[in-house]
Amino acid sequence: MDILKVRDLKTYFKIKAGTVKAVDGVSFTLKEGESLGLVGESGCGKTTIALSITQLLPPEGLIAGGEIYFEGTNLLKLNEEEIRAKRWKDISIIFQGAMNALNPVMRVGDQISEACVYHEGMSYDSARKRVKELFSLVEIDESRIDDYPHEFSGGMKQRAVIAMALACGPKIVIGDEPTTALDVMIQAQILQLLNRLRKEMDMSMIIITHDLSILGETCDKVAVVYAGKIVEIGEVETIYEEHTHPYTEKLVKAFPNIFGKREMTASIPGMPPNLINPPAGCRFHPRCEHATEKCRLVEPKLKLIGGEHYVACHLRGDNDE
Amino acid sequence: MNNIANDIIEVKDLKVYFDMSRGFLEEILAKEKRQVKAVDGIDLNIKKGEIVSLVGESGSGKTTIGKAILHLVEKTGGNIFFKGEEIDPKNNKEMRLFRQKAQMIFQDPYQSLNPRDIIIDIISEPLEVNKLVKTEAEKRERVVRALEWAGLKPAEDYLYRYPHELSGGQRQRVAIAGALVLEPEFIVADEPVSMLDVSIRADILRLMLNQCRQKGTSYLFITHDLSLAWLISDRIATVYLGKIVEIGDARLMVGKSVHPYTKALVSVMPVPKVRKDRKMTILEGETPNPINIPSGCRFHPRCPNVMGKCRESEPELIEIEPGHFAACHLCSPHNINKKGPRS
Numbered sequence: 009m010d011i012l013k014v015r016d017l018k019t020y021f022k023i024k025a026g027t028v029k030a031v032d033g034v035s036f037t038l039k040e041g042e043s044l045g046l047v048g049e050s051g052c053g054k055t056t057i058a059l060s061i062t063q064l065l066p067p068e069g070l071i072a073g074g075e076i077y078f079e080g081t082n083l084l085k086l087n088e089e090e091i092r093a094k095r096w097k098d099i100s101i102i103f104q105g106a107m108n109a110l111n112p113v114m115r116v117g118d119q120i121s122e123a124c125v126y127h128e129g130m131s132y133d134s135a136r137k138r139v140k141e142l143f144s145l146v147e148i149d150e151s152r153i154d155d156y157p158h159e160f161s162g163g164m165k166q167r168a169v170i171a172m173a174l175a176c177g178p179k180i181v182i183g184d185e186p187t188t189a190l191d192v193m194i195q196a197q198i199l200q201l202l203n204r205l206r207k208e209m210d211m212s213m214i215i216i217t218h219d220l221s222i223l224g225e226t227c228d229k230v231a232v233v234y235a236g237k238i239v240e241i242g243e244v245e246t247i248y249e250e251h252t253h254p255y256t257e258k259l260v261k262a263f264p265n266i267f268g269k270r271e272m273t274a275s276i277p278g279m280p281p282n283l284i285n286p287p288a289g290c291r292f293h294p295r296c297e298h299a300t301e302k303c304r305l306v307e308p309k310l311k312l313i314g315g316e317h318y319v320a321c322h323l324r325g326d327n328d329e
Numbered sequence: 330m331n332n333i334a335n336d337i338i339e340v341k342d343l344k345v346y347f348d349m350s351r352g353f354l355e356e357i358l359a360k361e362k363r364q365v366k367a368v369d370g371i372d373l374n375i376k377k378g379e380i381v382s383l384v385g386e387s388g389s390g391k392t393t394i395g396k397a398i399l400h401l402v403e404k405t406g407g408n409i410f411f412k413g414e415e416i417d418p419k420n421n422k423e424m425r426l427f428r429q430k431a432q433m434i435f436q437d438p439y440q441s442l443n444p445r446d447i448i449i450d451i452i453s454e455p456l457e458v459n460k461l462v463k464t465e466a467e468k469r470e471r472v473v474r475a476l477e478w479a480g481l482k483p484a485e486d487y488l489y490r491y492p493h494e495l496s497g498g499q500r501q502r503v504a505i506a507g508a509l510v511l512e513p514e515f516i517v518a519d520e521p522v523s524m525l526d527v528s529i530r531a532d533i534l535r536l537m538l539n540q541c542r543q544k545g546t547s548y549l550f551i552t553h554d555l556s557l558a559w560l561i562s563d564r565i566a567t568v569y570l571g572k573i574v575e576i577g578d579a580r581l582m583v584g585k586s587v588h589p590y591t592k593a594l595v596s597v598m599p600v601p602k603v604r605k606d607r608k609m610t611i612l613e614g615e616t617p618n619p620i621n622i623p624s625g626c627r628f629h630p631r632c633p634n635v636m637g638k639c640r641e642s643e644p645e646l647i648e649i650e651p652g653h654f655a656a657c658h659l660c661s662p663h664n665i666n667k668k669g670p671r672s
Binding site: 050196245267274 | 560
């Protein structure tokens with residue numbers, strides 16, 4: 009069963025210099041219980057996709073087109089009140105930078121119970137009870153419920169933010185860089201926790217990250233995002249081992265391969281394009297060493313090249329309509 | 330005096346303790362001052378042209394070690410030799426010369442550059458402070474050269490720009506140019522790429538490696554990213570609660586480690602591969618507070634292989650094979666004879 013279907017999503021930001029096409033025609037499907045990774049360089053539109061799904065865009069952000077179906081209902085057709093009923097109860101976010109996501113002058117327990125009080129209409133006492141359950145779920149000692157965020161370590165703050173995202177038993181949790189800025193060991197603990205929670209609570213998950221190397225432990229499928237578009241999507245093993253898009257290849261190669269020879273990794277030449285005036289044709293062509301005339305003129309579409317593996321590149325799967 | 334001539338840095342039993350602030354009552358009752366033992370007895374040497382990495386969790390004391398070696402924090406005990414000579418941080422003349430030879434690259438290029446200065450002023454500052462340039466033309470030439478070493482070409486384009494006009498990667502290159510302009514012999518690089526996108530990390534690392542090979546610059550590379558340490562280091566030291574628990578060559582990261590802490594770190598190192606059979610040793614909790622360091626082996630409360638002995642006596646660094654040292658009772662000669670070092 010598909011729980012979330014995003015079709016041709018376009019999210020633009022209107023700023024003084026023009027319109028930034030941060031997300032420009034993104035489509036993907038999330039199955040029930042599945043975990044999807046969105047990976048790409050900074051500024052490629054990963055977080056904007058998440059904010060569009062939950063409709064938490066800043067005022068200058070605007071969803072210019074497309075559909076987002078959650079269990080069959082188009083979220084973009086709902087009014088603010090109806091969205092608010094779904095947000096957090098059905099779809100919640102673990103925000104980037106747990107260090108700054110908590111209110112420093114409010115007790116951690118109160119911040120989490122607030123979500124239960126607002127979204128589920130719980131009484132303060134039963135919300136507190138729920139928070140204690142959530143704390144044990146994310147492995148924080150119950151006695152810390154009345155602590156302030158500064159009394160928590162980095163890893164514990166991250167757990168608290170996860171507890172907050174789980175407060176209303178959502179069906180989809182979106183993790184925006186859930187382990188960035190954490191230590192290796194804490195990162196492993198958090199990833200293990202997310203995996204366990206996904207299975208125990210029967211949730212679907214979207215993990216947004218720039219770190220391709222953590223996806224193997226957490227995701228079933230991976231979508232590689234470049235300049236506001238998905239350029240390749242497939243099972244995580246396919247993306248690691250049998251990727252065909254030149255950008256994915258460069259992204260994978262940018263990580264040291266400790267199973268291979270000790271040689272310097274390659275960087276990706278050039279910079280991601282300006283999204284006010286993205287390059288014509290394939291958006292990756294200025295940085296691609298295989299670019300041909302066609303790549304400069306015609307934009308490649310995502311094409312199925314086997315299994316659940318889609319790629320948008322003229323050089324691969326050249327079955328043009 | 331140092332008998333190994335090609336050591337750039339030699340550290341003996343380095344200790345850095347920070348005093349904790351005391352409450353009013355404690356002050357009155359004259360209770361003993363509590364101390365945070367950030368670095369608690371470290372021996373380390375770095376040869377000419379060598380890259381040594383320090384790896385470990387946050388709070389392990391990696392950065393403090395780097396800063397103490399550069400005399401940016403005051404050491405509590407021990408000796409630091411630079412090219413065989415111990416430097417007296419109170420002697421301004423000695424320190425000024427030392428500062429020209431040893432530099433630091435900081436983690437965050439968004440905070441390490443003065444936002445109100447243009448690039449040429451940022452980079453030429455150490456030259457002017459040390460009165461190393463006499464004319465404007467000479468200053469400009471040296472700044473241009475440093476920017477080019479750091480890979481900012483053509484350098485003239487950057488001279489009169491402000492940091493906010495540059496991307497993160499370019500800023501870090503400017504920070505590196507600032508460290509290179511004095512042509513130092515030793516650089517402490519504290520997480521120099523952790524704020525940068527993966528796509529540009531390699532360029533910055535390659536820059537460091539080239540410096541090392543062409544000019545014989547030595548580096549102390551501080552990182553929590555084990556795969557990067559593996560990639561560029563000649564030797565790697567694992568730091569836990571202010572002590573080096575294992576030190577050896579880069580193969581520590583690919584199955585040669587014997588200390589349970591290094592092993593655990595390696596087991597959770599993320600790699601872009603799906604490994605279903607992967608066995609991860611996820612340690613519980615976080616690095617304990619260095620105010621109350623556990624008795625015996627400081628790693629014992631989190632160690633998966635803890636034995637009775639570990640709670641009582643602190644293991645010393647012993648040589649397991651040439652150049653590879655570990656501080657663990659499991660690898661002590663007594664145990665090696667019984668069941669081999671890598672059980």
